[in-house]
Amino acid sequence: xxxxxxxxxxxxxxxxxxxxxxxxxxxxxxxxxxxxxxxxxxxxxxxxxxxxxxxxxxxxxxxxxxxxxxxxxxxxxxxxxxxxxxxxxxxxxxxxxxxxxxxxxxxxxxxxxxxxxxxxxxxxxxxxxxxxxxxxxxxxxxxxxxxxxxxxxxxxxxxxxxxxxxxxxxxxxxxxxxxxxxxxxxxxxxxxxxxxxxxxxxxxxxxxxxxxxxxxxxxxxxxxxxxxxxxxxxxxxxxxxxxx
Numbered sequence: 001x002x003x004x005x006x007x008x009x010x011x012x013x014x015x016x017x018x019x020x021x022x023x024x025x026x027x028x029x030x031x032x033x034x035x036x037x038x039x040x041x042x043x044x045x046x047x048x049x050x051x052x053x054x055x056x057x058x059x060x061x062x063x064x065x066x067x068x069x070x071x072x073x074x075x076x077x078x079x080x081x082x083x084x085x086x087x088x089x090x091x092x093x094x095x096x097x098x099x100x101x102x103x104x105x106x107x108x109x110x111x112x113x114x115x116x117x118x119x120x121x122x123x124x125x126x127x128x129x130x131x132x133x134x135x136x137x138x139x140x141x142x143x144x145x146x147x148x149x150x151x152x153x154x155x156x157x158x159x160x161x162x163x164x165x166x167x168x169x170x171x172x173x174x175x176x177x178x179x180x181x182x183x184x185x186x187x188x189x190x191x192x193x194x195x196x197x198x199x200x201x202x203x204x205x206x207x208x209x210x211x212x213x214x215x216x217x218x219x220x221x222x223x224x225x226x227x228x229x230x231x232x233x234x235x236x237x238x239x240x241x242x243x244x
Contacts, residue, residue: 074182
């Protein structure tokens with residue numbers, strides 16, 4: 001069983017080398033040798049991310065560097081998934097906001113029969129450390145998404161999830177968003193097509209390197225998401241009825 005881990009990156013020169021090595025060390029200690037691959041999926045970085053990624057791919061055998069000139073985190077990991085072959089496909093944010101060891105839960109759920117495993121910050125056993133503002137915006141988006149899209153999924157925005165080959169081949173090519181909304185899009189389309197989704201609790205912290213600034217405008221992102229939710233609702237209903 002081959003496991004692919006995609007690390008989508010955009011201008012991540014401050015953390016890329018250190019955190020790629022952390023992921024590699026975890027894989028070496030928890031996954032059978034030659035059964036995992038780490039893909040650094042670069043969506044058009046303009047700092048030294050490219051040079052660091054290429055160096056890591058040269059020095060570390062299970063690591064490959066993948067570059068796409070099309071901007072967007074979602075596009076980066078989608079293209080990486082579509083390019084490479086595996087049995088389980090995992091995406092995780094390179095800042096490692098989610099503890100690496102929670103990857104075991106993603107894999108166990110897929111092996112247990114789930115087609116997609118979603119890391120959730122809203123389950124009883126989840127442990128989360130973040131600002132009150134980000135907590136409020138995330139909970140607001142969750143409530144609106146659940147209501148409008150008629151879903152029980154609790155976390156759409158956590159950059160930590162896994163899919164099997166069936167979803168990679170049948171649902172992922174149907175997605176259109178290149179940015180952060182791809183997570184929501186993939187979840188809802190997979191759900192409407194009858195695939196089995198499972199959520200697992202995560203240990204999540206927004207603590208960052210003080211020199212590394214987030215490129216995400218939380219308020220603007222949430223507003224953009226809400227506009228896209230209504231379009232996705234119509235698409236999902238059409239898809240469920242056999243239309244694309």
